[in-house]
Amino acid sequence: MADKKISELTAASTLTGTEIVPLVQSSTTKKATINDITNHIITVSKTVTAGETIDLGDSAYTNAMMVKLTWSGATGTATYTLPDATSSNSTNRVLRFITDSTFSASTRVDLTPASGQNLDGSTLAYEINKEYEGIAIWSDGNEWFIIQKKA
Numbered sequence: 127m128a129d130k131k132i133s134e135l136t137a138a139s140t141l142t143g144t145e146i147v148p149l150v151q152s153s154t155t156k157k158a159t160i161n162d163i164t165n166h167i168i169t170v171s172k173t174v175t176a177g178e179t180i181d182l183g184d185s186a187y188t189n190a191m192m193v194k195l196t197w198s199g200a201t202g203t204a205t206y207t208l209p210d211a212t213s214s215n216s217t218n219r220v221l222r223f224i225t226d227s228t229f230s231a232s233t234r235v236d237l238t239p240a241s242g243q244n245l246d247g248s249t250l251a252y253e254i255n256k257e258y259e260g261i262a263i264w265s266d267g268n269e270w271f272i273i274q275k276k277a
Contacts, residue, residue: 167191174201174235182221183209183240192222195254201232205251208270210240210265217267224260231255237263244269 138145143161150156169192172180176199182190187209209216223237236251245252245263252272254261260276 142210159253167266169194171196173198174204174233175199176204176233178204180204180206182206183213186263188215191220192224195223195225195227195229195235197228197230197233201230201235203234205236205238207238208240209265211243211269212267216265220262220264220273221264222256222260225254225257227255227257229255229259237261239270246270246272 141160143159146157147163148155148158151159168189170190170192173196175197182193187193187242190209205232208221209219216232223235226237234253234255237245238251239245239249243249247269252261258276260274261272262274263270264273265271
């Protein structure tokens with residue numbers, strides 16, 4: 127098997143999650159299971175303030191999957207621009223946003239699609255303005271879709 131290219135290997139059958147796969151970490155080949163890989167969620171905690179504008183396409187958020195939002199300071203609106211839905215990093219990407227007890231009707235985050243793009247068929251922002259609110263969005267490589275909401 128060592129003399130075959132990865133592209134020449136036989137396709138795997140349905141995976142159960144316990145299969146061992148090789149990976150390279152810090153120049154060392156190690157092993158992991160599919161479950162180890164798929165159960166890993168990269169969380170970003172973000173303290174939000176009124177008037178703040180954040181570009182979620184920035185490299186600081188490239189691998190983020192879950193964004194926990196905490197409000198700080200005066201009431202108002204913060205604007206978070208979604209990553210470019212057409213970028214290779216966004217295709218089939220799921221982003222989740224949750225708020226804690228610091229949010230209220232007078233504190234909000236507007237999730238705004240990138241210029242010329244859509245979120246659930248609209249160019250308008252999705253407003254998050256409740257405590258313990260949650261939203262999950264997914265990109266098909268062309269636009270973002272709301273796939274789940276909790277309020």
